[in-house]
Amino acid sequence: MPTLDEFLEEATAFLAFNADPKGDGPFAWGDGSDSVAIFAHKTPEDERSEGAEAQAWRTTVFDAGFGWISGPAQYGGRELPSSYEQAWQALMGRYDVPSTMPFGIGLGMIAPTILAHGTDVAKQRYLRAMYRGDVIACQLFSEPGAGSDLASVQTRAERDGDEWIVTGQKVWTSGAQYADIGEIICRTDPDAPKHKGLTGFVIDMRAPGVEVRPLRQMTGGASFNEVFFTEVRVPDDHRLGGVNGGWTVALTTLMS
Ligand SMILES: Cc1cc2nc3c(=O)[nH]c(=O)nc-3n(C[C@H](O)[C@H](O)[C@H](O)COP(=O)(O)OP(=O)(O)OC[C@H]3O[C@@H](n4cnc5c(N)ncnc54)[C@H](O)[C@@H]3O)c2cc1C
Incomplete structure (x- = not known):
């Protein structure tokens, strides 16, 4: 080491060869851009x-x-x-x-979750690719009826052999317009207490049945999206954590 x-x-x-040092002139109030938008x-x-x-x-x-x-x-x-x-x-x-803003959510929140809860298939397929910049990930948690009360998510995942079938809607998904994969929290047991009937998955944002619709912001841009899932097939080796253990998975993401 x-x-x-x-x-x-x-x-x-490495940096001297590949980048320029930042100008180190004195800081002066009033210089620079007036833009304070988080999403330009x-x-x-x-x-x-x-x-x-x-x-x-x-x-x-x-x-x-x-x-x-x-x-x-x-x-x-x-x-x-x-x-x-x-x-x-x-x-x-x-x-x-x-x-490297497009990678912020993926490397800050989703990759640590895949490392902690993913199958070896998911870890091998995605971690190196995410850190190398080949794969961008988004966070598919919020829904029209599940914001602060995240455990109310209604997007369903139903088991079908070695796959799950996901149907529902997410909202406010930052970067879904360019993401390759997403971490999605779904309801897998509607009869269990709400925190105990959820499961996390890695979902392919280009799979058949995924539709990303931009939400236009009052500032003009469209950094958020609605994402609709219609019978999207997710292999069981893309499950994060145990079946109905999704609350723990969501906490790992949010704590990261
Ligand atoms: C910049 C930005 C980026 C985001 N990106 C993503 C993303 O990539 N993926 C994603 O899944 N989500 C994303 N979100 C959504 C964000 O996580 C949700 O906005 C958040 O979960 C809150 O939900 P809500 O907006 O539906 O508000 P609500 O939950 O409807 O809350 C509205 C208001 O009611 C208050 N409130 C709620 N419940 C209670 C209660 N029980 N008691 C008292 N007061 C209460 C809240 O404090 C708030 O003031 C993003 C949000 C922002 C602002």
Whole structure:
């Protein structure tokens, strides 16, 4: 294992070669953009080119060994202590690098959930790809009747042999318009107490029966979506955690 100093030397060499240092002129109130929007008004073309830039940057970072510094080696991580990850983030903050916002939900919330609760099939298929920027994930929790009261979700998943059939609607899904996969919480036992009848899955956003409809914001952009599921088939090896153990899975995501 490299020492922290050796690691930082390697990281500095990588950043010096691949990015420009941020200008370090003095901060002055009133300089810079007045935009305070969390979700900017972007055209689909802007979104595509920013997405491509973000993806290319994540791939470059991952292939150089900085994409998942503290993750397990078997899924593409480097198994270094989390202090190395923090040192990398602090160092990277001094350079002008592309925004990786499209990966925020996937790497911040969904990948840790797949690592904690996914089957080996899901871990092998998605973790490395997510950290490398090849797969973008969204979070499919909220519904028209289930916001703060998340355990009220009504989207159903019914077992059919080695598959589940998902039907229902989610809402406010950030980034669903460009996501490849989503973490979905579904009702699998309507007769159980509401927190005990839920199951989590990884769902393919391009599967037949998935329809993403943008929600236009009053600022003009459309970063959120409604997502409709009509008899979407999900293999059982894409289940997260136990059947009816979805509340624990949802908590892992939200705590991450
Ligand atoms: C920027 C942003 C991004 C988001 N992205 C996603 C996403 O990617 N995926 C996703 O699944 N969801 C997403 N959401 C949805 C978000 O998680 C929900 O908005 C949240 O769960 C709250 O639900 P709601 O909006 O339906 O509000 P409600 O639950 O309807 O709450 C409305 C109001 O009532 C209050 N309230 C609710 N219940 C009670 C109670 N029992 N007692 C007292 N007061 C109460 C609340 O505090 C709130 O003020 C996003 C939201 C935002 C703002």
